[in-house]
Amino acid sequence: MxxxxxLALFAAMFPGVALxxxxxxxxxxxxxxxxxxxxxxxxxxxxxxxxxxxxxxxxxxxxxxxxxxxxxxxxxxxxxxGPYAAAAETAHTIAVEYLPFLILLFALFVIAGGIRLVGDLAGTPRTNTAILAFGTMIASLVGTTGASMLLIRPMIQANRNRRRNIHVFIFFIFLVSNIGGSLTPLGDPPLFLGFLKGVDFLWTVKRMFAPMVVASGLLLALFYAIDTYFWRQESHRGQRHTGDQLRIDGLHNVSYLASVVGAVLLSGLWHPGIALPIGFGIELALEDLTRDIVLLVLSYLSWKTTPRTIRIENAFTxxxxxxxxxxxxxxxxxxxxxxxxxRAGHEGSLSSLVAMVSTSDGRAIEGAYFWLTGGLSSFLDNAPTYLVFFNLAGGDAHALMGPGSLTLIAISAGAVFMGANSYIGNAPNFMVKSICEERGIKMPSFFGYLLWSGGILLPLFGFLTWLFF
Structure with a gap:
């Protein structure tokens, strides 16, 4: 208190502040x-x-x-x-930004938690690389959270008999929990916030494709080499298997995931021009309200139609x-x-930050946007960091998709890719770490993980800066 x-006293000392x-x-x-x-x-x-x-x-x-x-x-x-101004600011942020963001994350979390891959997998380099590649591909469809929750338990099961398997889950965080979600607004929260700000759904797919393919391709190749090395160090490579064929329980949830994609696409393409006032001068567009209701209904259907045993076996909480x-x-x-x-740019109190990402004549420095967005995303949180630099670049989605497209690519890639730099860079990172530790896998400490990410990801991001920005 x-x-x-x-803080109130400090703020009151500056009478020039206004609404x-x-x-x-x-x-x-x-x-x-x-x-x-x-x-x-x-x-x-x-x-x-x-x-x-x-x-x-x-x-x-x-x-x-x-x-x-x-x-x-x-x-x-x-x-x-005044109380009204504070209430209006709070209501606008919750209704227009926070709730749509949370509802999408909630839907992906619930629906993906009702799908379980069952069967006997051997954690060979080929199998592990295939799982990582598959997870990287689907992360943009079901979200990094959904893909991580869907595949982390099969990955743990496949590598349960290997003495050296920590690297498997570190690369899992790199690829499935972060970089794989860079192609669509469904993939990672920062891109969905950009979508809510007016960035076209398919723009992200087209413009982020090349950076994502280069980054994930190099990481998968490196992982295969590292995993092959550790695989050859195992005292016994052969693992005892039950011979059970692979199957997917809760397969009907795939249709719910497809419906999530459809609902998000609909909200971006359908604009009836109808808005519902909710007070404080705030209006909710009918397409956005419809999307959120559909996502909640899909979550409820998934919860009611999925056998409880599947969620229990998935350790769903x-x-x-x-x-x-x-x-x-x-x-x-x-x-x-x-x-x-x-948003005030050069006229605001953070004008020095603006100066770091633009030249004296106002031209954006894309490499600086990539590293500053990514650097903050590594230790703070990539979703709000994306919004910070999105607004720093002008906050106009149409301008950023046009003349400023390279700047928006740099912001998007920095927020999504560099969320993998630490455990706290993206929400799924800690989820994966916790599940692994519950299963007896001794994951690196916070700083131990930084050694892995610093040694592998920072050179990769330097290469991407040279290649794209």
């Missing part, structure tokens, strides 16, 4: 002090540091911490600008999605003033 009061016209309900970024970014920075630093320095405390109190940082923005905003929902609520709310400042 002392922190909240202090836009009453019917817009947006903070004027050019008149906001950098102090308004403190809750956002605190929220992201909490996510980065608490799991390292106080994991047990974080596990039991992350929701309280997230809400504390959210209150650290909302309450000072109410004091300085609500904990991962609950954690994501709580943390992202704090992130989205604390981002409000930061995004307003970034």
């Amino acid at each position: 002392r922190l909240i009061v202090a 836009a016209e009453a019917d817009v309900h947006q903070l004027v970024g050019s008149q906001l002090s950098i102090l308004w970014a403190i809750p956002f920075a605190g929220m992201l630093l909490s996510i980065a540091l608490f799991p390292l320095i106080a994991p047990h405390f974080w596990e039991h109190n992350f929701g309280k911490i997230a809400m504390l940082w959210a209150a650290a923005f909302v309450l000072p905003c109410a004091i300085v600008f 609500w904990i991962p999605i609950q954690e994501v929902a709580i943390l992202f609520a704090g992130i989205f709310l604390t981002m409000i003033p930061t995004l307003a400042i970034l």
Whole structure:
């Protein structure tokens, strides 16, 4: 509470801060002090540091911490600008940005959790590489979360008898949990947020294809070489198998996944021009509301029609999605003033950041966009980081898909690809780590993982910068 009061006092010391016209309900970024970014920075630093320095405390109190940082923005905003302005900003962010994002993630999580691959797999280099390649391909259709939850348990089962198998799951995070989701807005949360901002669905497929193929192709080739080396070190390569044929339980959920794709596509192509007012000057487009309702209905159908035994055998729990929902609520709310400042560009308090990604004449430096977006995505969270740099580049989807297309590619690739640099770069990373450790696989520590990603991914990203940006 002392922190909240202090922030309110600091904010009140800057009388030039103002709101836009009453019917817009947006903070004027050019008149906001950098102090308004403190809750956002605190929220992201909490996510980065608490799991390292106080994991047990974080596990039991992350929701309280997230809400504390959210209150650290909302309450000072109410004091300085008035309760109505704070409520309007909060309602707009939740209704227009946070809920659509969470609903899509929830649908993919529930539906993918009802599909289970059953059978006897041997964790040979060819098999492992094939699983990684398949997961990389489907991640853009079912999401990095869905693909990770679908394939991590078969991958663990296939490699259960190998003494050296940690590298398998590290590359799994690289490819399936991150890079594979770079082709569609369904693949990774940053791209879906871009879709909500007006980026065409098929634009992402066409313009991200080349960077994704180069990155994943090089990683798969490197993995095959590393896995072959470790495979040859095994004292006994032959594994005892049951001879069970592969089969997929809960196959009907594939049709639900296809319906998710259809619902998202529909919302991007169908524009009836009808909007429903919900208060505070906010209107929800009929196509967006229809999409979200369809996604929730598909989630319910998957839950009701999938035998409970499948989810039990998949070790399905609500904990991962609950954690994501709580943390992202704090992130989205604390981002409000930061995004307003970034929208102000050279006139805002973060003009020095603008200068790093553009020349003196205003031309974008694509390589800087790629590395700055990716660098923050590595340790903070790639979805809000994407939004930050999307707005820094102007925030106009049509302009970014046209003359600024290379800039948008750099932002998209940085947010999605470099989410693999650390455990906290993307939501599925920690899910994969937790499931592996539950099955007795000793995953690297936070810094141990950084050694793997730094040694493998940073040279790869340097090559991609030279090749594309």
